[in-house]
Amino acid sequence: ARYSQTTVFGASAVLLVLSALGACALDTYVAAVYEHNVILSEDTEVPVSPEEALMLMEKNIAILEVAIKEAARQGAHIIVTPEDGIYGWAFTRETIYPYLEDIPDPQVDWIPCADPGRFAPSPVLERLSCLARNNSIYVVANMGDKKACNSSDPKCPSDGRYQYNTNVVFDSEGKLVARYHKYNLFVTEKQFNYPKDPGFVTFNTSFGSFGIFTCADILYHDPAVVLASRLQVDTILFPTAWVNTLPLLSAVQFHSAWAMGMGVNFLSANTHNCTLEMTGSGIYAPDGPRAYYYNTEMDNGHLLVTELSSRPRLSPDYPAAVNWSLYASHRAICQQDLCCHLSYKMVKKHQDEIYVLGAFDGLHVVEGEYYLQVCTLLKCLSTNLSSCGQPVEMAQTKFEMFSLSGTFGTSYVFPEVLYSGVQLAPGEFEVLTDGRLISRTTTSKPVLSVALFGRWYEKDPPHTAQASP
Incomplete structure (x- = not known):
């Protein structure tokens, strides 16, 4: 009886401790x-x-x-x-x-x-x-x-x-x-x-x-x-x-x-x-x-x-898992195995602004080496197409809607939407489970870029080659 009493008291003490820990969370x-x-x-x-x-x-x-x-x-x-x-x-x-x-x-x-x-x-x-x-x-x-x-x-x-x-x-x-x-x-x-x-x-x-x-x-x-x-x-x-x-x-x-x-x-x-x-x-x-x-x-x-x-x-609002290549069967632009698809409607395109759709599937080799798959809609620096991809901080064109997707070979894809003045767009876009990055509403500011930035880690070079100074 003495042993069972001790056991019961011990269990109670454990329950009390666990309850206290739970209450502190x-x-x-x-x-x-x-x-x-x-x-x-x-x-x-x-x-x-x-x-x-x-x-x-x-x-x-x-x-x-x-x-x-x-x-x-x-x-x-x-x-x-x-x-x-x-x-x-x-x-x-x-x-x-x-x-x-x-x-x-x-x-x-x-x-x-x-x-x-x-x-x-x-x-x-x-x-x-x-x-x-x-x-x-x-x-x-x-x-x-x-x-x-x-x-x-x-x-x-x-x-x-x-x-x-x-x-x-x-x-x-x-x-x-x-x-x-x-x-x-x-x-x-x-x-x-x-x-x-x-x-x-x-x-x-x-x-x-x-x-x-x-x-x-x-x-x-x-x-x-x-x-x-x-x-x-x-x-x-x-x-x-x-x-x-x-x-x-x-x-x-x-x-x-x-x-x-x-x-x-x-x-x-x-x-x-x-x-x-x-x-x-x-x-x-x-x-x-x-x-x-x-x-x-x-x-x-x-x-x-x-x-x-x-x-x-x-959280019940936690984003669902995404199949990043499910939707992108309408092939618009491809490089190697990556094809990027874009649907869009501009509110009013300014004559002196050009946007391009770009795809990149390969090893990035500037300031470190790592393998990328990227689909991007971005504003060019000028009306000269050779300026596309150069840094741009300001834009004038808003989008009524956009939908960007790609045939990614990796599940590690990071969705980016950047507005004029290098500003974010909280609450104005979402990622669908079929891999589309879409606008929820007309953009509140002009658009600099919309991108799906994919990282194919398995194709990276060995760590000693990429990280050592």
């Missing part, structure tokens, strides 16, 4: 991203002392602190800050070194703010930890990690260390809960190494499951697609330093399309530098943008705060 949460105009080093080719490096980083963290406090004041549960947001870019291996810290594996269960002397000197980790802890908010930041190695490792660089472009996440207690080393380095990131294997970094909260990767990672299968498709995280955290590349790879355009195509929440924090065409941050849901920012006129940073569903896949 949130159906929605408040997300924040901050687009930061980074204070840069005067010359990234000249080495500086650790003290000088820390002074620059503290100037940037002081600006991030204002944004973090304001996000917390508005009730945000989590805030994402940009890639390179603490020290900038264009360093050499030698000149980035004073900015790096040795970031431990989160399994060590460490709150730097509460236990600052536990590991090697880590002033940046400590500061970020305290910002999270003192404001009761998850903080996502990008910084540099260093790991010593020696000749027993045949891949050890000649200077005896690995250097990684790294995202860190601190929970609302200031504990380090995630560390991610960027796997797909951009071609200019010669100061960093890529890790031997892609890291599929996730963590769970009371407001959903999260995955994290950085900038150019979004263009490749690992780790981005694995996190969204196989591990089925609810939200992707995405620090980036994205240079806008029209017609199809502007930040707000492609990142919102990726969120829709993969069916996840997506928190994108970009750096802000008008000279380098860097702007465009957003908080995106599977059914469209919740908040976004794109501004080439102002030099200051910008904070976005809005509410998201914690588990979008459980």
